[in-house]
Each structure stands twice: as structure tokens, then as C-alpha cells.
Amino acid sequence: MNEPKIKRDPEGTRRRILTAAAEEFANGGLSGARVDQIARRALTNERMLYYYFGSKEQLFTAVLEQAFAGLADAERELDLAGLEPVEAITQLAHFIWNYYFEHQELLRLLNNENLHEARYIKGSSRINEMMSPITSMTATILQRGADAGVFRKDVDAVRFYVTLSALGYYVLSNRYTLAAILGRDFTEAQERAEVVKMSTDMVLSYLRHGASANA
Incomplete structure (x- = not known):
């Protein structure tokens, strides 16, 4: 009797592999993440990991690209063109801050990549391309x-x-040290609100300052 073929x-x-690697790299950084643990989490083996990604460093780059792609996809869903400029900036700001809050693994990945002086981001043309639309959107609203x-x-x-x-970024990436030093958890609902x-008021006050004089 023939055994069934594995699909x-x-x-x-x-x-x-990417999902498992994202968690491992976010928690341990490039140097602390273990390839065998990533493969185990992904229900595969190290040979397949290297087959798809070539090296641990290339896998780290792919994880960064995936994280930025998630941000870019969410940004593309924003529909700010029909809003008045003040409301558009307010919604853009809240989107960015909420996205960081809901995807803190992105901040941990970026913190680790900064330790490497952006070596892997510099080697990825995809990430630079993905960041272009949001800065263009910001410029249009301004x-x-x-x-x-x-x-x-x-x-x-x-x-x-x-x-x-x-x-x-600062409030979230430093949430634990801020809580330890200042005694406040800025991710707690009321503090975060x-x-x-405050941040929204500061941003809009800056943008409005001198507007009538330059109109």
C-alpha cells in the first residue's frame, strides 16, 4: 500500500518561518535569536530555513521588510484626502501612535537594527520604497x-x-524605564489617552504657529 504524499x-x-523569526528577533535581537529555535517554532528544520532565506542575516532583513510592509499596508488604507488639514493631521498622528502601540515588535526590531547602525535596512531597497508614500502623504496634507x-x-x-x-516611539520604546524612574505606566489606558x-495639541500648535502671518 502506497503511503500518502505529504502536500x-x-x-x-x-x-x-517569518512569523517565528519576527518573534525571536524582537525578543532577542539578531545576535540573541537562535536559528534552531526559529525552525522549531516554524514546524520545520534549519535546512529549510536556509533554503528559503540563505542566512540568519538575510532572514533578519526579510523580517524587517515584512514589518515595514505591514505598516505600509495599513498606511495605504488611510483615507485622508477628503478631510480638512487639521483633522487629517490629527488622524495621521493617531494612526501612527496607535500602530506603534499595537505593533511594539516593530519598535523592538528597530531598536535592534539601530544597534547595527541600520546595516540591514541599508541593504534593502524595498524598505526605502515602502516609506516613500507616507512621507508624500504627509507633505500633501501640510x-x-x-x-x-x-x-x-x-x-x-x-x-x-x-x-x-x-x-x-519614545513613550513605548522606553515604557519600562519610564515606569521604573517616574512611577507611571504610559501604556495604561488613561495615561496613554x-x-x-497632549502630543496632538503640541503638534497642531506648532503647525498653526505663524500660519495667519504667512497666509
């Missing part, structure tokens, strides 16, 4: 606000996006 699922195997006379005209879109991201409100 091959290369895409499924690849996805499982320009609409400047044209309407509600935002100042001297705002650099890339600097603004970085600053906007930093407001949410107050920080988001």
Missing part, C-alpha cells in the same frame, strides 16, 4: 494646510514625520 506548502513554510492658511508654510515633511513618529491628547 508541499512552500509559501506556508516561508510565512511560518501643503493643503499651508494653502488654506491654517498651517505655517515652512514645515519640512520628512522632519515633521520623524518628529511625529518620535512622540509615540492623556499623552496622546
